Amino acid sequence: MPIARLAEVPADVLALVEARTGAVLAYETVGGGLNSEIAVRIRSADTTVFVKGLRSDHRRVRTQQREADINPSIKHLAPAVLWHIQASGWDLLGFQDIHGRHADYAPGSPDLSLVADAMTRLSSITAPDIVMRSMADRMKARSKTPELFAGAALLHTDWFPTNVLVAGERAVLVDWAWASRGAAWIDPALWVVWLIKSGHTPEEAARWAARVPAWNTAPPAAVTAFAKATVGVWEEIAEGEPEQWVLEMLQAARTWYNAR
Structure with a gap:
Protein backbone atom coordinates (compact mmCIF):
# COMPACT_ATOMS: atom_id res chain seq x y z
CA MET A 1 0.00 0.00 0.00
CA PRO A 2 1.28 3.52 -0.78
CA ILE A 3 2.39 5.67 2.15
CA ALA A 4 0.56 8.99 2.65
CA ARG A 5 2.83 11.88 1.68
CA LEU A 6 2.96 15.00 3.87
CA ALA A 7 2.16 18.17 1.91
CA GLU A 8 4.33 20.34 4.16
CA VAL A 9 7.64 19.60 5.83
CA PRO A 10 7.29 19.76 9.63
CA ALA A 11 9.40 22.35 11.45
CA ASP A 12 11.21 19.68 13.48
CA VAL A 13 12.28 17.94 10.27
CA LEU A 14 13.61 21.20 8.83
CA ALA A 15 15.57 21.78 12.03
CA LEU A 16 17.18 18.34 11.76
CA VAL A 17 18.10 18.95 8.13
CA GLU A 18 19.53 22.40 8.83
CA ALA A 19 21.99 20.83 11.26
CA ARG A 20 23.51 19.11 8.19
CA THR A 21 22.96 21.64 5.40
CA GLY A 22 22.87 25.03 7.06
CA ALA A 23 19.83 27.30 6.89
CA VAL A 24 17.15 26.07 4.51
CA LEU A 25 16.47 28.78 1.93
CA ALA A 26 13.75 26.94 0.04
CA TYR A 27 12.23 23.54 -0.47
CA GLU A 28 9.86 21.80 -2.82
CA THR A 29 7.97 18.58 -2.27
CA VAL A 30 8.61 15.95 -4.91
CA GLY A 31 5.82 14.06 -6.61
CA GLY A 32 5.97 10.37 -7.42
CA GLY A 33 7.21 7.58 -5.22
CA LEU A 34 5.02 5.66 -2.81
CA ASN A 35 7.32 4.67 0.04
CA SER A 36 7.95 7.74 2.18
CA GLU A 37 6.03 10.32 4.19
CA ILE A 38 8.54 13.01 3.28
CA ALA A 39 10.07 13.48 -0.16
CA VAL A 40 11.48 16.93 -0.63
CA ARG A 41 14.26 18.79 -2.43
CA ILE A 42 15.93 21.21 -0.02
CA ARG A 43 18.16 24.12 -0.97
CA SER A 44 20.60 25.86 1.35
CA ALA A 45 23.28 28.43 0.59
CA ASP A 46 25.84 25.72 -0.17
CA THR A 47 23.97 22.71 -1.45
CA THR A 48 20.79 21.09 -2.70
CA VAL A 49 19.81 17.70 -1.31
CA PHE A 50 16.92 15.33 -1.74
CA VAL A 51 15.46 14.18 1.59
CA LYS A 52 13.14 11.25 2.14
CA GLY A 53 11.89 10.04 5.46
CA LEU A 54 9.44 8.28 7.72
CA ARG A 55 8.43 8.70 11.33
CA SER A 56 10.54 6.47 13.53
CA ASP A 57 7.48 4.47 14.61
CA HIS A 58 6.25 3.84 11.06
CA ARG A 59 5.87 0.14 10.27
CA ARG A 60 8.14 0.48 7.23
CA VAL A 61 10.87 2.56 8.86
CA ARG A 62 13.30 -0.35 8.54
CA THR A 63 13.40 0.35 4.80
CA GLN A 64 15.34 3.53 5.55
CA GLN A 65 18.23 1.64 7.15
CA ARG A 66 18.13 -0.93 4.36
CA GLU A 67 18.44 1.79 1.75
CA ALA A 68 21.39 3.34 3.60
CA ASP A 69 23.09 -0.05 3.92
CA ILE A 70 22.61 -0.90 0.23
CA ASN A 71 23.87 2.42 -1.10
CA PRO A 72 27.62 1.62 -1.10
CA SER A 73 26.90 -1.36 -3.37
CA ILE A 74 25.11 0.65 -6.06
CA LYS A 75 27.50 3.49 -6.84
CA HIS A 76 26.88 4.95 -10.32
CA LEU A 77 23.39 3.37 -10.34
CA ALA A 78 21.74 5.40 -7.59
CA PRO A 79 22.16 8.78 -5.88
CA ALA A 80 24.71 8.69 -3.06
CA VAL A 81 23.43 8.76 0.52
CA LEU A 82 25.03 11.82 2.11
CA TRP A 83 23.71 11.37 5.65
CA HIS A 84 21.23 9.44 7.77
CA ILE A 85 19.46 11.13 10.68
CA GLN A 86 17.56 9.19 13.34
CA ALA A 87 16.35 11.73 15.89
CA SER A 88 13.32 13.56 17.26
CA GLY A 89 10.93 10.86 16.13
CA TRP A 90 12.11 10.90 12.51
CA ASP A 91 14.25 8.76 10.25
CA LEU A 92 15.66 10.86 7.39
CA LEU A 93 17.99 10.12 4.49
CA GLY A 94 19.78 12.89 2.61
CA PHE A 95 20.73 12.08 -0.99
CA GLN A 96 22.79 13.62 -3.73
CA ASP A 97 20.32 15.62 -5.80
CA ILE A 98 19.88 14.22 -9.31
CA HIS A 99 18.41 16.40 -12.03
CA GLY A 100 16.38 14.11 -14.23
Missing part, protein backbone atom coordinates in the same frame (compact mmCIF):
# COMPACT_ATOMS: atom_id res chain seq x y z
CA ARG A 101 12.92 13.18 -15.42
CA HIS A 102 10.89 10.06 -14.86
CA ALA A 103 11.48 7.28 -17.36
CA ASP A 104 9.04 6.71 -20.20
CA TYR A 105 8.33 3.01 -20.79
CA ALA A 106 6.11 3.51 -23.86
CA PRO A 107 6.91 1.73 -27.14
CA GLY A 108 9.56 3.66 -29.06
CA SER A 109 10.84 5.54 -26.02
CA PRO A 110 14.60 6.21 -26.09
CA ASP A 111 14.59 5.60 -22.33
CA LEU A 112 14.13 1.85 -22.75
CA SER A 113 17.73 1.23 -23.74
CA LEU A 114 18.96 3.26 -20.78
CA VAL A 115 16.80 1.29 -18.37
CA ALA A 116 17.99 -2.01 -19.83
CA ASP A 117 21.61 -0.87 -19.49
CA ALA A 118 21.10 0.08 -15.83
CA MET A 119 19.33 -3.21 -15.16
CA THR A 120 22.21 -5.09 -16.75
CA ARG A 121 24.71 -3.41 -14.44
CA LEU A 122 22.49 -4.08 -11.45
CA SER A 123 22.11 -7.76 -12.33
CA SER A 124 25.84 -8.28 -11.84
CA ILE A 125 25.84 -6.96 -8.25
CA THR A 126 25.75 -9.45 -5.41
CA ALA A 127 23.38 -8.51 -2.61
CA PRO A 128 25.30 -7.18 0.41
CA ASP A 129 25.32 -9.15 3.64
CA ILE A 130 22.61 -7.15 5.40
CA VAL A 131 19.11 -7.84 6.67
CA MET A 132 17.07 -8.14 3.48
CA ARG A 133 14.17 -10.31 2.41
CA SER A 134 14.63 -12.80 -0.38
CA MET A 135 12.26 -13.12 -3.32
CA ALA A 136 11.74 -16.76 -2.37
CA ASP A 137 10.43 -15.56 0.98
CA ARG A 138 8.37 -12.73 -0.51
CA MET A 139 6.66 -15.08 -2.95
CA LYS A 140 6.20 -18.15 -0.78
CA ALA A 141 2.54 -17.36 -0.10
CA ARG A 142 1.84 -17.04 -3.83
CA SER A 143 3.86 -19.86 -5.33
CA LYS A 144 4.24 -23.59 -4.75
CA THR A 145 7.85 -23.36 -5.93
CA PRO A 146 9.33 -20.17 -4.41
CA GLU A 147 12.77 -21.78 -4.33
CA LEU A 148 12.91 -21.15 -8.10
CA PHE A 149 13.30 -17.44 -7.35
CA ALA A 150 16.31 -17.81 -5.05
CA GLY A 151 19.66 -16.28 -5.90
CA ALA A 152 22.43 -14.01 -4.69
CA ALA A 153 21.76 -10.94 -6.84
CA LEU A 154 20.72 -7.56 -5.50
CA LEU A 155 17.25 -6.74 -6.83
CA HIS A 156 15.46 -3.40 -6.91
CA THR A 157 12.01 -4.97 -7.57
CA ASP A 158 10.01 -1.70 -7.74
CA TRP A 159 10.13 -0.57 -11.38
CA PHE A 160 7.46 2.10 -11.07
CA PRO A 161 8.58 4.69 -13.70
CA THR A 162 9.00 7.36 -11.02
CA ASN A 163 11.74 5.20 -9.50
CA VAL A 164 13.85 5.56 -12.65
CA LEU A 165 15.28 9.01 -13.39
CA VAL A 166 16.70 9.72 -16.81
CA ALA A 167 19.62 12.08 -16.36
CA GLY A 168 21.46 12.81 -19.57
CA GLU A 169 22.44 9.50 -21.13
CA ARG A 170 21.89 7.28 -18.11
CA ALA A 171 19.10 5.88 -15.98
CA VAL A 172 19.43 6.43 -12.24
CA LEU A 173 17.55 4.09 -9.91
CA VAL A 174 15.92 5.60 -6.81
CA ASP A 175 13.71 4.40 -3.95
CA TRP A 176 15.18 1.06 -2.89
CA ALA A 177 12.56 0.41 -0.19
CA TRP A 178 11.69 -2.99 -1.69
CA ALA A 179 15.22 -4.15 -2.43
CA SER A 180 15.58 -7.92 -2.11
CA ARG A 181 17.93 -10.82 -2.74
CA GLY A 182 17.15 -13.30 -5.50
CA ALA A 183 17.71 -14.58 -9.03
CA ALA A 184 19.19 -11.92 -11.32
CA TRP A 185 16.45 -12.40 -13.95
CA ILE A 186 13.70 -11.22 -11.61
CA ASP A 187 14.13 -7.47 -12.17
CA PRO A 188 13.70 -7.78 -15.95
CA ALA A 189 10.73 -10.09 -15.29
CA LEU A 190 9.10 -7.41 -13.17
CA TRP A 191 9.90 -4.81 -15.82
CA VAL A 192 8.04 -6.91 -18.40
CA VAL A 193 4.76 -6.26 -16.56
CA TRP A 194 5.38 -2.51 -16.52
CA LEU A 195 6.20 -2.59 -20.22
CA ILE A 196 2.96 -4.40 -21.04
CA LYS A 197 1.05 -1.90 -18.94
CA SER A 198 2.80 0.86 -20.93
CA GLY A 199 1.56 -0.48 -24.28
CA HIS A 200 3.97 -3.23 -25.32
CA THR A 201 2.82 -6.68 -26.36
CA PRO A 202 4.18 -9.54 -24.24
CA GLU A 203 6.54 -10.43 -27.11
CA GLU A 204 7.85 -6.87 -27.38
CA ALA A 205 8.29 -6.67 -23.61
CA ALA A 206 10.23 -9.93 -23.60
CA ARG A 207 12.55 -8.62 -26.31
CA TRP A 208 13.39 -5.65 -24.12
CA ALA A 209 13.94 -7.92 -21.13
CA ALA A 210 16.32 -9.93 -23.31
CA ARG A 211 18.59 -6.87 -23.44
CA VAL A 212 19.54 -7.93 -19.90
CA PRO A 213 21.80 -11.01 -20.19
CA ALA A 214 20.50 -12.51 -16.93
CA TRP A 215 17.04 -12.83 -18.49
CA ASN A 216 18.37 -15.10 -21.20
CA THR A 217 19.70 -17.61 -18.67
CA ALA A 218 16.45 -17.84 -16.70
CA PRO A 219 14.82 -21.31 -16.63
CA PRO A 220 11.51 -20.96 -18.54
CA ALA A 221 9.59 -22.91 -15.87
CA ALA A 222 10.88 -20.55 -13.19
CA VAL A 223 9.82 -17.48 -15.19
CA THR A 224 6.35 -18.92 -15.74
CA ALA A 225 6.03 -19.70 -12.04
CA PHE A 226 7.08 -16.14 -11.27
CA ALA A 227 4.58 -14.74 -13.77
CA LYS A 228 1.81 -16.67 -12.00
CA ALA A 229 2.97 -15.45 -8.57
CA THR A 230 3.09 -11.87 -9.87
CA VAL A 231 -0.59 -12.09 -10.80
CA GLY A 232 -1.26 -13.03 -7.19
CA VAL A 233 0.72 -10.02 -5.96
CA TRP A 234 -1.31 -7.57 -8.04
CA GLU A 235 -4.59 -9.27 -7.15
CA GLU A 236 -3.78 -8.67 -3.50
CA ILE A 237 -2.77 -5.06 -4.11
CA ALA A 238 -5.94 -4.43 -6.13
CA GLU A 239 -8.10 -5.69 -3.28
CA GLY A 240 -6.86 -2.95 -0.99
CA GLU A 241 -5.98 -0.25 -3.53
CA PRO A 242 -8.31 -0.44 -6.56
CA GLU A 243 -6.86 2.61 -8.33
CA GLN A 244 -6.85 2.61 -12.11
CA TRP A 245 -3.09 2.12 -12.46
CA VAL A 246 -3.22 -0.84 -10.07
CA LEU A 247 -6.01 -2.47 -12.08
CA GLU A 248 -3.99 -1.88 -15.25
CA MET A 249 -0.98 -3.56 -13.64
CA LEU A 250 -3.15 -6.51 -12.66
CA GLN A 251 -4.36 -6.84 -16.24
CA ALA A 252 -0.78 -6.57 -17.53
CA ALA A 253 0.36 -9.32 -15.15
CA ARG A 254 -2.49 -11.55 -16.32
CA THR A 255 -1.66 -10.81 -19.95
CA TRP A 256 1.97 -11.81 -19.38
CA TYR A 257 1.07 -15.03 -17.58
CA ASN A 258 -1.47 -16.01 -20.22
CA ALA A 259 1.11 -15.38 -22.95
CA ARG A 260 3.46 -17.85 -21.31
Whole structure:
Protein backbone atom coordinates (compact mmCIF):
# COMPACT_ATOMS: atom_id res chain seq x y z
CA MET A 1 0.00 0.00 0.00
CA PRO A 2 1.28 3.52 -0.78
CA ILE A 3 2.39 5.67 2.15
CA ALA A 4 0.56 8.99 2.65
CA ARG A 5 2.83 11.88 1.68
CA LEU A 6 2.96 15.00 3.87
CA ALA A 7 2.16 18.17 1.91
CA GLU A 8 4.33 20.34 4.16
CA VAL A 9 7.64 19.60 5.83
CA PRO A 10 7.29 19.76 9.63
CA ALA A 11 9.40 22.35 11.45
CA ASP A 12 11.21 19.68 13.48
CA VAL A 13 12.28 17.94 10.27
CA LEU A 14 13.61 21.20 8.83
CA ALA A 15 15.57 21.78 12.03
CA LEU A 16 17.18 18.34 11.76
CA VAL A 17 18.10 18.95 8.13
CA GLU A 18 19.53 22.40 8.83
CA ALA A 19 21.99 20.83 11.26
CA ARG A 20 23.51 19.11 8.19
CA THR A 21 22.96 21.64 5.40
CA GLY A 22 22.87 25.03 7.06
CA ALA A 23 19.83 27.30 6.89
CA VAL A 24 17.15 26.07 4.51
CA LEU A 25 16.47 28.78 1.93
CA ALA A 26 13.75 26.94 0.04
CA TYR A 27 12.23 23.54 -0.47
CA GLU A 28 9.86 21.80 -2.82
CA THR A 29 7.97 18.58 -2.27
CA VAL A 30 8.61 15.95 -4.91
CA GLY A 31 5.82 14.06 -6.61
CA GLY A 32 5.97 10.37 -7.42
CA GLY A 33 7.21 7.58 -5.22
CA LEU A 34 5.02 5.66 -2.81
CA ASN A 35 7.32 4.67 0.04
CA SER A 36 7.95 7.74 2.18
CA GLU A 37 6.03 10.32 4.19
CA ILE A 38 8.54 13.01 3.28
CA ALA A 39 10.07 13.48 -0.16
CA VAL A 40 11.48 16.93 -0.63
CA ARG A 41 14.26 18.79 -2.43
CA ILE A 42 15.93 21.21 -0.02
CA ARG A 43 18.16 24.12 -0.97
CA SER A 44 20.60 25.86 1.35
CA ALA A 45 23.28 28.43 0.59
CA ASP A 46 25.84 25.72 -0.17
CA THR A 47 23.97 22.71 -1.45
CA THR A 48 20.79 21.09 -2.70
CA VAL A 49 19.81 17.70 -1.31
CA PHE A 50 16.92 15.33 -1.74
CA VAL A 51 15.46 14.18 1.59
CA LYS A 52 13.14 11.25 2.14
CA GLY A 53 11.89 10.04 5.46
CA LEU A 54 9.44 8.28 7.72
CA ARG A 55 8.43 8.70 11.33
CA SER A 56 10.54 6.47 13.53
CA ASP A 57 7.48 4.47 14.61
CA HIS A 58 6.25 3.84 11.06
CA ARG A 59 5.87 0.14 10.27
CA ARG A 60 8.14 0.48 7.23
CA VAL A 61 10.87 2.56 8.86
CA ARG A 62 13.30 -0.35 8.54
CA THR A 63 13.40 0.35 4.80
CA GLN A 64 15.34 3.53 5.55
CA GLN A 65 18.23 1.64 7.15
CA ARG A 66 18.13 -0.93 4.36
CA GLU A 67 18.44 1.79 1.75
CA ALA A 68 21.39 3.34 3.60
CA ASP A 69 23.09 -0.05 3.92
CA ILE A 70 22.61 -0.90 0.23
CA ASN A 71 23.87 2.42 -1.10
CA PRO A 72 27.62 1.62 -1.10
CA SER A 73 26.90 -1.36 -3.37
CA ILE A 74 25.11 0.65 -6.06
CA LYS A 75 27.50 3.49 -6.84
CA HIS A 76 26.88 4.95 -10.32
CA LEU A 77 23.39 3.37 -10.34
CA ALA A 78 21.74 5.40 -7.59
CA PRO A 79 22.16 8.78 -5.88
CA ALA A 80 24.71 8.69 -3.06
CA VAL A 81 23.43 8.76 0.52
CA LEU A 82 25.03 11.82 2.11
CA TRP A 83 23.71 11.37 5.65
CA HIS A 84 21.23 9.44 7.77
CA ILE A 85 19.46 11.13 10.68
CA GLN A 86 17.56 9.19 13.34
CA ALA A 87 16.35 11.73 15.89
CA SER A 88 13.32 13.56 17.26
CA GLY A 89 10.93 10.86 16.13
CA TRP A 90 12.11 10.90 12.51
CA ASP A 91 14.25 8.76 10.25
CA LEU A 92 15.66 10.86 7.39
CA LEU A 93 17.99 10.12 4.49
CA GLY A 94 19.78 12.89 2.61
CA PHE A 95 20.73 12.08 -0.99
CA GLN A 96 22.79 13.62 -3.73
CA ASP A 97 20.32 15.62 -5.80
CA ILE A 98 19.88 14.22 -9.31
CA HIS A 99 18.41 16.40 -12.03
CA GLY A 100 16.38 14.11 -14.23
CA ARG A 101 12.92 13.18 -15.42
CA HIS A 102 10.89 10.06 -14.86
CA ALA A 103 11.48 7.28 -17.36
CA ASP A 104 9.04 6.71 -20.20
CA TYR A 105 8.33 3.01 -20.79
CA ALA A 106 6.11 3.51 -23.86
CA PRO A 107 6.91 1.73 -27.14
CA GLY A 108 9.56 3.66 -29.06
CA SER A 109 10.84 5.54 -26.02
CA PRO A 110 14.60 6.21 -26.09
CA ASP A 111 14.59 5.60 -22.33
CA LEU A 112 14.13 1.85 -22.75
CA SER A 113 17.73 1.23 -23.74
CA LEU A 114 18.96 3.26 -20.78
CA VAL A 115 16.80 1.29 -18.37
CA ALA A 116 17.99 -2.01 -19.83
CA ASP A 117 21.61 -0.87 -19.49
CA ALA A 118 21.10 0.08 -15.83
CA MET A 119 19.33 -3.21 -15.16
CA THR A 120 22.21 -5.09 -16.75
CA ARG A 121 24.71 -3.41 -14.44
CA LEU A 122 22.49 -4.08 -11.45
CA SER A 123 22.11 -7.76 -12.33
CA SER A 124 25.84 -8.28 -11.84
CA ILE A 125 25.84 -6.96 -8.25
CA THR A 126 25.75 -9.45 -5.41
CA ALA A 127 23.38 -8.51 -2.61
CA PRO A 128 25.30 -7.18 0.41
CA ASP A 129 25.32 -9.15 3.64
CA ILE A 130 22.61 -7.15 5.40
CA VAL A 131 19.11 -7.84 6.67
CA MET A 132 17.07 -8.14 3.48
CA ARG A 133 14.17 -10.31 2.41
CA SER A 134 14.63 -12.80 -0.38
CA MET A 135 12.26 -13.12 -3.32
CA ALA A 136 11.74 -16.76 -2.37
CA ASP A 137 10.43 -15.56 0.98
CA ARG A 138 8.37 -12.73 -0.51
CA MET A 139 6.66 -15.08 -2.95
CA LYS A 140 6.20 -18.15 -0.78
CA ALA A 141 2.54 -17.36 -0.10
CA ARG A 142 1.84 -17.04 -3.83
CA SER A 143 3.86 -19.86 -5.33
CA LYS A 144 4.24 -23.59 -4.75
CA THR A 145 7.85 -23.36 -5.93
CA PRO A 146 9.33 -20.17 -4.41
CA GLU A 147 12.77 -21.78 -4.33
CA LEU A 148 12.91 -21.15 -8.10
CA PHE A 149 13.30 -17.44 -7.35
CA ALA A 150 16.31 -17.81 -5.05
CA GLY A 151 19.66 -16.28 -5.90
CA ALA A 152 22.43 -14.01 -4.69
CA ALA A 153 21.76 -10.94 -6.84
CA LEU A 154 20.72 -7.56 -5.50
CA LEU A 155 17.25 -6.74 -6.83
CA HIS A 156 15.46 -3.40 -6.91
CA THR A 157 12.01 -4.97 -7.57
CA ASP A 158 10.01 -1.70 -7.74
CA TRP A 159 10.13 -0.57 -11.38
CA PHE A 160 7.46 2.10 -11.07
CA PRO A 161 8.58 4.69 -13.70
CA THR A 162 9.00 7.36 -11.02
CA ASN A 163 11.74 5.20 -9.50
CA VAL A 164 13.85 5.56 -12.65
CA LEU A 165 15.28 9.01 -13.39
CA VAL A 166 16.70 9.72 -16.81
CA ALA A 167 19.62 12.08 -16.36
CA GLY A 168 21.46 12.81 -19.57
CA GLU A 169 22.44 9.50 -21.13
CA ARG A 170 21.89 7.28 -18.11
CA ALA A 171 19.10 5.88 -15.98
CA VAL A 172 19.43 6.43 -12.24
CA LEU A 173 17.55 4.09 -9.91
CA VAL A 174 15.92 5.60 -6.81
CA ASP A 175 13.71 4.40 -3.95
CA TRP A 176 15.18 1.06 -2.89
CA ALA A 177 12.56 0.41 -0.19
CA TRP A 178 11.69 -2.99 -1.69
CA ALA A 179 15.22 -4.15 -2.43
CA SER A 180 15.58 -7.92 -2.11
CA ARG A 181 17.93 -10.82 -2.74
CA GLY A 182 17.15 -13.30 -5.50
CA ALA A 183 17.71 -14.58 -9.03
CA ALA A 184 19.19 -11.92 -11.32
CA TRP A 185 16.45 -12.40 -13.95
CA ILE A 186 13.70 -11.22 -11.61
CA ASP A 187 14.13 -7.47 -12.17
CA PRO A 188 13.70 -7.78 -15.95
CA ALA A 189 10.73 -10.09 -15.29
CA LEU A 190 9.10 -7.41 -13.17
CA TRP A 191 9.90 -4.81 -15.82
CA VAL A 192 8.04 -6.91 -18.40
CA VAL A 193 4.76 -6.26 -16.56
CA TRP A 194 5.38 -2.51 -16.52
CA LEU A 195 6.20 -2.59 -20.22
CA ILE A 196 2.96 -4.40 -21.04
CA LYS A 197 1.05 -1.90 -18.94
CA SER A 198 2.80 0.86 -20.93
CA GLY A 199 1.56 -0.48 -24.28
CA HIS A 200 3.97 -3.23 -25.32
CA THR A 201 2.82 -6.68 -26.36
CA PRO A 202 4.18 -9.54 -24.24
CA GLU A 203 6.54 -10.43 -27.11
CA GLU A 204 7.85 -6.87 -27.38
CA ALA A 205 8.29 -6.67 -23.61
CA ALA A 206 10.23 -9.93 -23.60
CA ARG A 207 12.55 -8.62 -26.31
CA TRP A 208 13.39 -5.65 -24.12
CA ALA A 209 13.94 -7.92 -21.13
CA ALA A 210 16.32 -9.93 -23.31
CA ARG A 211 18.59 -6.87 -23.44
CA VAL A 212 19.54 -7.93 -19.90
CA PRO A 213 21.80 -11.01 -20.19
CA ALA A 214 20.50 -12.51 -16.93
CA TRP A 215 17.04 -12.83 -18.49
CA ASN A 216 18.37 -15.10 -21.20
CA THR A 217 19.70 -17.61 -18.67
CA ALA A 218 16.45 -17.84 -16.70
CA PRO A 219 14.82 -21.31 -16.63
CA PRO A 220 11.51 -20.96 -18.54
CA ALA A 221 9.59 -22.91 -15.87
CA ALA A 222 10.88 -20.55 -13.19
CA VAL A 223 9.82 -17.48 -15.19
CA THR A 224 6.35 -18.92 -15.74
CA ALA A 225 6.03 -19.70 -12.04
CA PHE A 226 7.08 -16.14 -11.27
CA ALA A 227 4.58 -14.74 -13.77
CA LYS A 228 1.81 -16.67 -12.00
CA ALA A 229 2.97 -15.45 -8.57
CA THR A 230 3.09 -11.87 -9.87
CA VAL A 231 -0.59 -12.09 -10.80
CA GLY A 232 -1.26 -13.03 -7.19
CA VAL A 233 0.72 -10.02 -5.96
CA TRP A 234 -1.31 -7.57 -8.04
CA GLU A 235 -4.59 -9.27 -7.15
CA GLU A 236 -3.78 -8.67 -3.50
CA ILE A 237 -2.77 -5.06 -4.11
CA ALA A 238 -5.94 -4.43 -6.13
CA GLU A 239 -8.10 -5.69 -3.28
CA GLY A 240 -6.86 -2.95 -0.99
CA GLU A 241 -5.98 -0.25 -3.53
CA PRO A 242 -8.31 -0.44 -6.56
CA GLU A 243 -6.86 2.61 -8.33
CA GLN A 244 -6.85 2.61 -12.11
CA TRP A 245 -3.09 2.12 -12.46
CA VAL A 246 -3.22 -0.84 -10.07
CA LEU A 247 -6.01 -2.47 -12.08
CA GLU A 248 -3.99 -1.88 -15.25
CA MET A 249 -0.98 -3.56 -13.64
CA LEU A 250 -3.15 -6.51 -12.66
CA GLN A 251 -4.36 -6.84 -16.24
CA ALA A 252 -0.78 -6.57 -17.53
CA ALA A 253 0.36 -9.32 -15.15
CA ARG A 254 -2.49 -11.55 -16.32
CA THR A 255 -1.66 -10.81 -19.95
CA TRP A 256 1.97 -11.81 -19.38
CA TYR A 257 1.07 -15.03 -17.58
CA ASN A 258 -1.47 -16.01 -20.22
CA ALA A 259 1.11 -15.38 -22.95
CA ARG A 260 3.46 -17.85 -21.31
